[in-house]
Amino acid sequence: MNLALRDIRHNLGRFLMTCLGLGLLLAIVLSMLGIYRGLIAEALTLARSPAVDLWVVETNTRGPFAEASRLPGDTREAVARVAGVTAAGAVTFQSVETETAAGKLRVYVIGSEPGRPGGPANLIDGRPIVQSRYEAIVDRSAGLTVGERLKLGRREFTVVGVTAGQVSSGGDPVVFITLRDSQKLQFELAPPAARRELARGGGEASSDIVNAIVARVSPDVPVATVADGVRRWKHLAVLTQEEQETVLSRSVIERARRQIGLFTTLLLIVSTVIIALIIHTLTIDKTREIATLKLIGAPDRTIVGLILQQALAMGAIGFAAGLGLLLALKDSFPRRVVVDPPDVIALATVVVVICLVASTLGVRLALKVDPATALAG
Known part of the structure; x- marks a missing residue:
């Protein structure tokens, strides 16, 4: 019997709404990455379009x-x-x-x-x-x-x-x-x-x-x-094609790259905090159930697995919802949004790490639950 799955079914509506909110947040993170890639793609368009080797300038x-x-x-x-x-x-x-x-x-x-x-x-x-x-x-x-x-x-x-x-x-x-x-x-x-x-x-x-x-x-x-x-x-001054692309991707959009990078980092931190608070809240709601498990002799790894599985499921569903939303709306953005598979894979890995880190708060709380709580009135 999978305890995490049974608990999710018991609170399915709240769990899905939580995943949807997390998905919206991750969609913004993905859009920031896509906008940055779009800025680079647009900046390099003019340099690559002529298919030349040298740019001779003043x-x-x-x-x-x-x-x-x-x-x-x-x-x-x-x-x-x-x-x-x-x-x-x-x-x-x-x-x-x-x-x-x-x-x-x-x-x-x-x-x-x-x-x-x-x-x-x-x-x-x-x-x-x-x-x-x-x-x-x-x-x-x-x-x-x-x-x-x-x-x-x-x-x-x-x-x-x-x-x-x-x-x-x-x-x-x-x-x-x-x-x-x-x-x-x-x-x-x-x-x-x-x-x-x-x-x-x-x-x-x-x-x-x-x-x-x-x-x-x-x-x-x-x-x-x-x-x-x-x-x-x-x-005359001469730039090779590679040098011209470096100027465009580093100098011309450098400030935009830093700003988007900072904003994306802040969003990931906010995501970590939100997941941690959600897992903590869900763990508090299951205090009596966790105490009952301890009372009947369930090992700590079963309780830890319950919390980790719920955190990973929340991250996976939220990430899938955010990615689907971005793919559906990316053509409606006023600027080009480029969704690169390496960026998607990298963010998915980051989400897994975030879920594991955020679940530690819930794990610590669960391990501190007194089995006698299950007998309280």
Whole structure:
């Protein structure tokens, strides 16, 4: 006869409600882990999308994501001529807030050269950009479809394609336009400002500026060798793909990582305290039953097993409920939530440890119960 199972059946309603409450708490813990993984995934999306080996940026910067970076547009030709480089493309990055039929929309605009590295990937609808002006490819999270119009700055663009999973580190949907359009959007002065600059004798500022040069390297040439060559002969800062991902995952979202980690730790501590209090309360309710077991000669291991089994059952049911709830609702979050199996397994292990630690309070109480309590009135 399993005493833990019989006791759970005797107080099934209260036990299930307790498991549900614990499941909600563990769902929040899992969501914190999923949000953190989602932040990393979103931060690395832009760096991995072009499938390049090198990021060439302004000297003494770690741009274009961690710091501002500005380069002359013709830098692409200089990088493309470096030995080992098979393809190079100029790109720009900027955040833009615009108006759509659904209201305000904040997007992350990437300018690239069609046919060169840096353009859109994962096209799920429409076609690539074929005209040199006023065409755009948007991520589906923007809520726009092929054929709609999108105003960026003073100009309107026609949506010709839709991508999936292309968002910035801030979660904003990405919009791809041609490099020429993006340069005018980012660097061209408004007419009044341009006239004022001319009146001051400053001349017309050039808009042939880019934020970075991305390059692919031949598989037969070490990437580090090409990067050293660009630094030595072109006097530019260069980040390899691995270095760029490190900058994004460590520097750009470092504060968010610490905050989520602290919040998750606090939730786990709260979970431990709650489980300990629940087990303690359940043990107090069974004081007479435990005393009766001792009176009839039941060994201590039977009583300890009763409490441990209930604690582990509570943790298992609560964890399963929390995981199921998160999987059902994760697509409703405004930011990407990534549920990785290693994280689920790690948290399940932590929950088991928490249940074992939290049950010690109930075990100590049970072992102190006087068998004579069973004979009390």
